[in-house]
Amino acid sequence: MQAQGADDIIICRDVHKWFDNFHVLRGITLTVKRSEVVVIFGPSGSGKSTFIRTINRLEDHQRGDIIVDGIELTNDVRNIEAIRAEVGMVFQQFNLFPHLKVIDNITLAPIWVRKWPKAKAEKLAMELLERVGIPEQAHKYPGQLSGGQQQRVAIARALAMQPKIMLFDEPTSALDPEMIKEVLDVMKELARSGMTMLVVTHEMGFAREVADRMIFFDQGRIVEQGTPQEIFTAPKEERTKLFLSQIL
Amino acid sequence: MSVGETVIGPPARPTPAQWVRKNLFSSPFNSALTVISVLVIVLAARGIGRWVFVTADWSPVVQSLRLFAVGPYPAEQLWRIWFIVYMVSFLMGVSGGRFGGTVRTFAVALAVAFGVLAVLPISPDYLPLDTRLRLLLNPVMAVAGYVVGRRAPIQARWLPLAWLSSFALTIVMLGGFRNVALLPYVESGKWGGLTLTFLLALVGIVASFPIGVLLALGRQSNLPVVKALCIVFIEVVRGVPLVTILFMVSIILPLFLPDNIRIDRVLRAMLGMTLFAAAYMAENVRGGLQSIPRGQYEAAKALGLTGFQTTLLIVLPQALRVVIPAIVGQFIALFMDTTLAIIVGLLELLAVGRAVLNSNPAWLFRDMEVYLFIALIFWIFTFSMSFASRRVEAAVGLGKR
Numbered sequence: 001m002q003a004q005g006a007d008d009i010i011i012c013r014d015v016h017k018w019f020d021n022f023h024v025l026r027g028i029t030l031t032v033k034r035s036e037v038v039v040i041f042g043p044s045g046s047g048k049s050t051f052i053r054t055i056n057r058l059e060d061h062q063r064g065d066i067i068v069d070g071i072e073l074t075n076d077v078r079n080i081e082a083i084r085a086e087v088g089m090v091f092q093q094f095n096l097f098p099h100l101k102v103i104d105n106i107t108l109a110p111i112w113v114r115k116w117p118k119a120k121a122e123k124l125a126m127e128l129l130e131r132v133g134i135p136e137q138a139h140k141y142p143g144q145l146s147g148g149q150q151q152r153v154a155i156a157r158a159l160a161m162q163p164k165i166m167l168f169d170e171p172t173s174a175l176d177p178e179m180i181k182e183v184l185d186v187m188k189e190l191a192r193s194g195m196t197m198l199v200v201t202h203e204m205g206f207a208r209e210v211a212d213r214m215i216f217f218d219q220g221r222i223v224e225q226g227t228p229q230e231i232f233t234a235p236k237e238e239r240t241k242l243f244l245s246q247i248l
Numbered sequence: 249m250s251v252g253e254t255v256i257g258p259p260a261r262p263t264p265a266q267w268v269r270k271n272l273f274s275s276p277f278n279s280a281l282t283v284i285s286v287l288v289i290v291l292a293a294r295g296i297g298r299w300v301f302v303t304a305d306w307s308p309v310v311q312s313l314r315l316f317a318v319g320p321y322p323a324e325q326l327w328r329i330w331f332i333v334y335m336v337s338f339l340m341g342v343s344g345g346r347f348g349g350t351v352r353t354f355a356v357a358l359a360v361a362f363g364v365l366a367v368l369p370i371s372p373d374y375l376p377l378d379t380r381l382r383l384l385l386n387p388v389m390a391v392a393g394y395v396v397g398r399r400a401p402i403q404a405r406w407l408p409l410a411w412l413s414s415f416a417l418t419i420v421m422l423g424g425f426r427n428v429a430l431l432p433y434v435e436s437g438k439w440g441g442l443t444l445t446f447l448l449a450l451v452g453i454v455a456s457f458p459i460g461v462l463l464a465l466g467r468q469s470n471l472p473v474v475k476a477l478c479i480v481f482i483e484v485v486r487g488v489p490l491v492t493i494l495f496m497v498s499i500i501l502p503l504f505l506p507d508n509i510r511i512d513r514v515l516r517a518m519l520g521m522t523l524f525a526a527a528y529m530a531e532n533v534r535g536g537l538q539s540i541p542r543g544q545y546e547a548a549k550a551l552g553l554t555g556f557q558t559t560l561l562i563v564l565p566q567a568l569r570v571v572i573p574a575i576v577g578q579f580i581a582l583f584m585d586t587t588l589a590i591i592v593g594l595l596e597l598l599a600v601g602r603a604v605l606n607s608n609p610a611w612l613f614r615d616m617e618v619y620l621f622i623a624l625i626f627w628i629f630t631f632s633m634s635f636a637s638r639r640v641e642a643a644v645g646l647g648k649r
């Protein structure tokens with residue numbers, strides 16, 4: 001049983017979700033601590049994306065509670081906006097704004113949501129581009145960058161809101177193999193810096209290296225969870241073993 | 249490029265002789281086509297040239313230049329229209345100086361056009377010296393504006409504002425006030441010619457654009473009432489010809505209004521054209537809105553932007569970019585549709601043409617010349633618009649991605 005502590009930044013209790021009659025999430029209970037790096041994996045269609053999208057309310061849930069940094073997710077618009085400002089998200093398809101230069105992609109939310117002055121936002125944006133290793137691309141448009149560079153911009157854009165939690169939904173699945181590493185390196189650095197991260201990925205090398213916990217999802221349920229050590233060397237459930245044998 | 253790689257230049261450009269052989273005489277069939285085409289072009293050019301310079305009698309056009317330009321606007325108040333024209337020339341100059349590129353091309357074209365008009369070989373009876381001098385003042389204004397645009401530290405965002413205010417000023421200058429001696433009231437029945445055509449088109453374009461965008465957004469709204477209203481408006485207006493709408497606004501609308509409220513005739517035509525154009529604008533914009541992938545909305549939401557900010561900063565800039573060609577096409581159609589205002593009794597360009605033809609029995613059979621002249625004017629402006637549209641598309645990178 002997980003006790004609720006001050007250190008728990010995400011608390012999900014018996015979360016259910018339906019798409020019409022389709023029961024996608026069937027009772028997810030999960031607590032994530034500050035600075036924890038959680039990797040979620042599992043077969044296609046098992047509800048991984050849907051689950052992490054409920055945490056910043058890109059999807060709503062119909063039963064159970066989700067509490068993020070002390071704020072309960074309800075239909076209250078102010079709560080939703082407060083949560084979204086605290087939770088950064090990185091998508092499989094990058095979803096950069098193609099009509100804005102890289103730097104403007106990054107400064108947009110600080111300026112309009114945080115109401116920062118432009119100069120301050122740009123200073124932070126340049127620091128973040130430095131951090132993800134592409135300061136020289138600041139004044140290009142997203143369409144002029146490689147996939148790996150675009151995904152690093154997307155990470156910088158999310159970080160510009162100085163979030164407490166970062167969600168990643170298969171951030172490297174749309175990338176050519178030679179670009180996967182540059183994105184994973186940025187994510188590893190972020191994990192080591194103490195960011196709380198929920199990462200949906202099948203990059204098992206990344207999981208082994210930085211995950212504190214791994215969660216195996218199947219058919220809308222958490223089937224098994226444990227440290228990478230436990231999951232890779234001694235999975236308890238048959239389904240976990242089968243899935244790992246397929247992807248490793 | 250790696251070290252030691254040899255540099256290969258692009259292939260040499262073909263000589264003119266090579267070009268001709270490759271493009272015009274590559275096979276017997278192509279050679280025949282080339283010869284026939286050239287023959288047709290030469291014959292047509294000779295026929296047209298002879299008609300334009302020998303057979304045609306341009307006197308209805310030449311002797312009515314002022315009517316074509318301003319209609320029955322009172323002669324002693326003409327300075328007000330000149331003022332507007334100078335203002336436009338000056339602003340074109342400033343914009344050309346500030347932005348360069350296509351805008352400068354347009355500023356130059358406008359200045360040159362006025363210069364050419366000023367020196368047209370027309371008898372001083374119909375194009376007197378003072379008019380020529382006034383025309384010539386326009387290139388001067390354009391150059392002055394250009395210098396200002398280059399030298400003065402004008403922020404780019406002020407120029408659209410300046411254009412909008414000049415537009416408001418234009419309407420004030422044309423109409424004047426009932427109790428201001430300097431700008432006496434000129435009733436809209438006296439507005440006419442190219443001036444009125446421009447005014448109808450510009451009001452239609454400037455007003456239908458924001459209304460159309462709002463209608464398109466309303467059609468996607470989550471509020472059922474707003475959505476229903478927008479859909480009903482759009483579908484009703486799109487299902488009715490413009491002529492009908494103009495008739496309804498002109499004739500039926502006053503029947504519903506109390507006697508003491510009389511909406512001006514020009515205003516009614518503007519209202520009809522604006523509503524009509526707005527419905528089509530809404531459908532164009534909707535196409536753009538639908539082209540925005542869901543990921544864009546999700547990314548904006550995930551960053552904490554509000555719905556309003558998402559629409560303003562993310563969705564509309566991309567959606568409008570996609571539909572620039574359609575929107576410009578619609579503006580062109582609207583410009584030409586101004587001729588329909590003739591049926592509600594407005595003296596726009598086409599109506600002036602008819603009035604000119606009827607004014608002198610000797611000109612009764614000169615309709616070819618008059619209508620060709622009007623067609624030429626329309627063509628010049630619509631061509632400029634589609635040229636500008638292509639440049640704007642290129643500038644915002646449409647079709648590159």
Ligand SMILES: Nc1ncnc2c1ncn2[C@@H]1O[C@H](COP(=O)(O)OP(=O)(O)OP(=O)(O)O)[C@@H](O)[C@H]1O
Pocket residue numbers: 019022024042043044045046047048049050051
């Ligand atoms: N908007 C939606 N409407 C209806 N069904 C949906 C919707 N989004 C997802 N689903 C369904 O919900 C199930 C879970 O989808 P989800 O995207 O969460 O899976 P996933 O585990 O992320 O899979 P993948 O590895 O393919 O990304 C799938 O069967 C999917 O078809």
Ligand SMILES: [Mg+2]
Pocket residue numbers: 048049050169170
């Ligand atoms: Mg998914």
